[in-house]
Structure formats: structure tokens, C-alpha cells
Amino acid sequence: MDLSGIISISGRPGLYKVIAQGKNSIIVESLIDKKRFPAYSTDRISALEDISIYTLEEDKPLKDIYTDILAKVGNNPAPSHKEDITALQDFLVDILPNYDEERVYPSDIKKLFQWYNLLFKTKVIKVQEKKEATKKEKETKPKAAKKAPAKKKAPTKKKEETKAKAAPKKKAPAKKAPAKKKAAAKK
Numbered sequence: 001m002d003l004s005g006i007i008s009i010s011g012r013p014g015l016y017k018v019i020a021q022g023k024n025s026i027i028v029e030s031l032i033d034k035k036r037f038p039a040y041s042t043d044r045i046s047a048l049e050d051i052s053i054y055t056l057e058e059d060k061p062l063k064d065i066y067t068d069i070l071a072k073v074g075n076n077p078a079p080s081h082k083e084d085i086t087a088l089q090d091f092l093v094d095i096l097p098n099y100d101e102e103r104v105y106p107s108d109i110k111k112l113f114q115w116y117n118l119l120f121k122t123k124v125i126k127v128q129e130k131k132e133a134t135k136k137e138k139e140t141k142p143k144a145a146k147k148a149p150a151k152k153k154a155p156t157k158k159k160e161e162t163k164a165k166a167a168p169k170k171k172a173p174a175k176k177a178p179a180k181k182k183a184a185a186k187k
Contacts, residue, residue: 002124015115048062053104065112079091081117
């Protein structure tokens, strides 16, 4: 799962993808409606790849949590962020049993699930079982014997004649006459 280039802008709903960088701004595209606009350095921008969740031991990156959610729900969206907070907390405990309940606020949990469902809807988060299955199939298939390279046929006269007619003849460059030296008159 690749969350690079996906950001959140404080005060604006949804998530955004970084498209380009200007002189004093970045151009972003909304994942929801695909509209583009500049985001300035005064905006509070957070990159999803830099966000992590507080746990009792070490912080866990958002990417790893989304991978765990994907493994649990499969090819389905996660619970909606509009559900009861206790249901969302119970789901998060199944995924991340040692998260710090004092430092992870209910609003953070809702945002976690809202972002996951948005990324799932826009196909940023995908089930990778198909890719892994194709890799395994390639490894288990017996390798076919290598074929001998095909020999090139000599061109026939007709093809050579058409090539000769099609190619324009190159002209030799015209010779220039040597420049005459002007004698300076001395008086």
C-alpha cells in the first residue's frame, strides 16, 4: 500500500493527492471530486505516510494499520466513521490491541476510518491477493524450452528496388569559391 503523495489539509474535508509544486504552493487534487487547487505553506498539511497512532510501546504507522484493516475486512469497506464510537473503538482494539486510549481521541478514530473508506473507495487501497497469486502461479509453472531464434530472410530484389526508389539521393554539397583578399591601400 502506497500512501506517498496523499495529504490531509486542516479545515478542508477529505484527502488530496499532490500533483505538482509551484513557487510558494503545491497543486493538489481532491480524491473525492478530482478538483485541483493550490495549497499554501500557511495551510496545515499532513502527509498520510508521516502519520502514526500512539500505542503503549511504539507508535504504529498509519500504513501498517490500514494494511491490518484490509486483512480483516478483505475486499469490503471498513465500518463507517458515522457509527457509534464504541463500535469503532472495539474494531480498532481488534486491529491494534495496545493503542493508547488516553492519547488517541475519538475524533482521531473516526478520522482513521473515514480516511480508510475514502482511500478504499478511490482504489488507493487494494486487495493484493491477485498480485500474489499470479506471482505464485508463475513460480509453479514449468518453464518452457527456449525456442531457437528465427533466422532472418535475405531481402528479395523487389524489396531492394523499392527501398532504392523510396530513399532520396543525397546531393554533394556545392563547392565555394575561395574568398578574395582585399589589399589594404597604404598611403
